[in-house]
Amino acid sequence: MKNRIQKLTAIKNAKKVDAFLITSLASLKYLSGYFFYFEHGLSPFQLLPAALVVGVEQQASLVLADNETQQLAFIDPSISVKTYESYVYQKPIDHTTQFLLQLGEAFKQAGIKSGRLGVELNALPASLAFFLTAQYPAIELVDISAEIAHLRIIKDEDEIASIRRAANLSDIGQAAVLRLAKTGMSELELFNLVRREIEESVGTRVPLMADFVSGTATATGGGLPTSKIINDGDLILTDFTPCLNGYWGDSCSTIVMGTPTMEQRSVFNLVKEALEIGIHSIQPGVQAREVDFAMRQHLQAKGNFGHHGGHGVGVIYHEEPRITPYNTMALQPGMVIALEPAVYSADYGIRLEHLVAVTNDGCEVLTKFNHCFQQGI
Amino acid sequence: MKNRIQKLTAIKNAKKVDAFLITSLASLKYLSGYFFYFEHGLSPFQLLPAALVVGVEQQASLVLADNETQQLAFIDPSISVKTYESYVYQKPIDHTTQFLLQLGEAFKQAGIKSGRLGVELNALPASLAFFLTAQYPAIELVDISAEIAHLRIIKDEDEIASIRRAANLSDIGQAAVLRLAKTGMSELELFNLVRREIEESVGTRVPLMADFVSGTATATGGGLPTSKIINDGDLILTDFTPCLNGYWGDSCSTIVMGTPTMEQRSVFNLVKEALEIGIHSIQPGVQAREVDFAMRQHLQAKGNFGHHGGHGVGVIYHEEPRITPYNTMALQPGMVIALEPAVYSADYGIRLEHLVAVTNDGCEVLTKFNHCFQQGI
Missing domain, CATH: 3.90.230.10 (Creatinase/methionine aminopeptidase superfamily)
Incomplete structure (x- = not known):
């Protein structure tokens, strides 16, 4: 698995974005190696399969449900993985809250507090978008879906x-x-x-x-x-x-x-x-x-x-x-x-x-x- | 297929919402009969599998990609279906734009212009949420995910x-x-x-x-x-x-x-x-x-x-x-x-x-x- 995160530099320059939050299954696979096994449909234990945060210095972390740790074998080792509690039988868990906590950690580590954040609007849940606009009022969301799709056309x-x-x-x-x-x-x-x-x-x-x-x-x-x-x-x-x-x-x-x-x-x-x-x-x-x-x-x-x-x-x-x-x-x-x-x-x-x-x-x-x-x- | 749309009345009263936009696969199946065949993953031709609009008088329409018309057999006949062009080989199609055009038609027909709109924030793409807030500034989005999940617990x-x-x-x-x-x-x-x-x-x-x-x-x-x-x-x-x-x-x-x-x-x-x-x-x-x-x-x-x-x-x-x-x-x-x-x-x-x-x-x-x-x- 080759790390393709440095390819985002082209989008950074073209769209003047400072950092990225990647949430489409295609881009997650492409950039991080993470593959959501879709044969059973969406999981009832997750807000979304995973999220990749790429910071201002291209530090990357992947927010992942703790029931998907078998994915670690596929994920580029340079990416820091942050797992969140998705379901346990001992207590009720709000997996959305747990996801957002780890996402906040990933943003902190990546130095994202303000500026233009590249996202895929068609693959970003509104709950997450509204969380971002509320928690980080100085962040502006910029749709980079077309640019990532364009990157993917030429294969490594x-x-x-x-x-x-x-x-x-x-x-x-x-x-x-x-x-x-x-x-x-x-x-x-x-x-x-x-x-x-x-x-x-x-x-x-x-x-x-x-x-x-x-x-x-x-x-x-x-x-x-x-x-x-x-x-x-x-x-x-x-x-x-x-x-x-x-x-x-x-x-x-x-x-x-x-x-x-x-x-x-x-x-x-x-x-x-x-x-x-x-x-x-x-x-x-x-x-x-x-x-x-x-x-x-x-x-x-x-x-x-x-x-x-x-x-x-x-x-x-x-x-x-x-x-x-x-x-x-x-x-x-x-x-x-x-x-x-x-x-x-x-x-x-x-x-x-x-x-x-x-x-x-x-x-x-x-x-x-x-x-x-x-x-x- | 029994029509379960009238069950939304309970949520309408409890959450004081006027109308609904339903986009989760589970709720789409539950309320309309529409079933997204997920074994191949998400479709590259659709913004999202489908959207169900329920108006102030419970008029319901389903916005559906034209490559999913085999679904019509499962959909409650009281629901008006609006298909949009998702992919053709003769010209480039922006399926997001086509989807939003039909969604606008569905909103018009359902009499939705303002008021509180019940949505499922975890299953609503941000692109769609921002379209709604831009096009219908008098609409307020209200998350009703938990209420719909609660409805579903008792089966018909x-x-x-x-x-x-x-x-x-x-x-x-x-x-x-x-x-x-x-x-x-x-x-x-x-x-x-x-x-x-x-x-x-x-x-x-x-x-x-x-x-x-x-x-x-x-x-x-x-x-x-x-x-x-x-x-x-x-x-x-x-x-x-x-x-x-x-x-x-x-x-x-x-x-x-x-x-x-x-x-x-x-x-x-x-x-x-x-x-x-x-x-x-x-x-x-x-x-x-x-x-x-x-x-x-x-x-x-x-x-x-x-x-x-x-x-x-x-x-x-x-x-x-x-x-x-x-x-x-x-x-x-x-x-x-x-x-x-x-x-x-x-x-x-x-x-x-x-x-x-x-x-x-x-x-x-x-x-x-x-x-x-x-x-x-």
Whole structure:
């Protein structure tokens, strides 16, 4: 885990802020290593998952609930951690009060008493905002959400390594679909077999967003797996977006059970070409919209697929650079991008996706599997 | 889905508020039916999952992202739904601005221009709070979080029916553990087989919080399943907390692989007795701490188990009434409570849990399985 706190200096200068209070899950992961395990929803024992305070001399402390100390393994050791009592059975605890006490300590240690404080207004609870304005009347809150999101677009080497590991989970999932899919199974049965392989490769549970549909449902582009039975001739569309310790992977494949129609075979090949064209169009300096255009143009004869050509991936599964017809953002080394061209017809859909990291002279494909349309071929 | 919005009248009177803006996931589910599917974390396309506006005449509208229209099936039809553009590929969208536009419409329709507005400050983003104070200077924000949490303690019939369905998923899980556990399997392998049975009973994915540990790890009380192999003589502790459309179930069981020691057998029986004692102690008017005391006293000879005797369950998996040594809250019909007495020794732990609904003359046990220590017996 590389310390990215010094990167805040750019925001300090641009927005003339003196210190920071970071509360979004994405920025907490990005700057401190802290990862909130979200599979169970929000915790009833916490005002918010954690808060990172960065002082005028970049002294950093993380305010953390005492039921989250297993997080200490992920947190940059240069960050001082302040835990607060979140729940005990012996007495009632107001976790909000306990949180605010430790936050006050962190502010004291960081030398924050006045000046402009960079915060993420969409991820800052109003209770906390009003506490700050009441307790520190000389502090002015400045929204730096957009600036932090902008920082995150270019990934560090260790981030690309984290994304590569998450991408590998996608690979494991796609290989398992191809190997394990059988007619007569339900989507949900196959999904559970595949997820098990992903989780066993890590050795514990893995949060996994997934489109996992078969038959005519592939025409809609996705959805959760259901008890629908997989039949001969069905297409199966599988889009795996796993999260490994806070970094996401992403890939999509579409396979056919048995033999495809001539048209399906030709559409599959066309989408695969579009994906390859997209990958080869990636170069530093190329605009995001040019990559989108290259793929979309190749699929033109089959209609517009009706969604983006891709998107950035990192501590959020969908961020800049958005690969869309309007986006003039120039690609740069260190960007990580999922490309996902598709063709949807009335009764089936084919979407193929790889995850790539932009390099100095093109890109590295982080998802290593090869898109196969038929089993055993 | 019963409309619970009229219950806000009590808060209106007690806190002298004129209208409400509801933004916590728990209250959104409770009042409107809206359930945010949290298994993938927060959405990058939304300021917040949804917002419920309740006007001076209790006119209600829900502001919802247009990528969540599948939620419409769950939302009370008397609530007017206002969707906003959250993401499209054709142009950049500022979803915060789009959200605020629809919120303004909802305020207009609800006749909210001034007066006291009931909000949940811990679940209200500061961006939204500052928008309100800037746009509606005659509105005063009043925190009603505690009052809504208090309302939720007594469940309606339809809520108990929802919790019963979620409790049934726990039953399916416990039965599957007893039937499928084999030595030589990893915890994770068994967990995946069990979760598959839970999900297949519903026909799609089910968010599931679970302690799922074996061997000496049972002494710690829980944790995620890992690649640890289940050995002969191991105990397996399985605490299933599934969420079905926003309502939670909860149960815990502990089984032994093969033959238990005499001591383990006797501790299992003791914990089972403690659970039965707890269940039989439940009556309207009994204080929460009396239930805790009854169970804790029965286990006294084995040391203090070091956590609560139980907790309320509903749209949050852990709420009032907390069954703790200090809690003087009197039980009432309609409360739903998980009881979970335990004994932890140096190298193993046994925890047994049932979920019950308080009735006029005792309680109904919502989890229907019988705690068995050994397979095939």
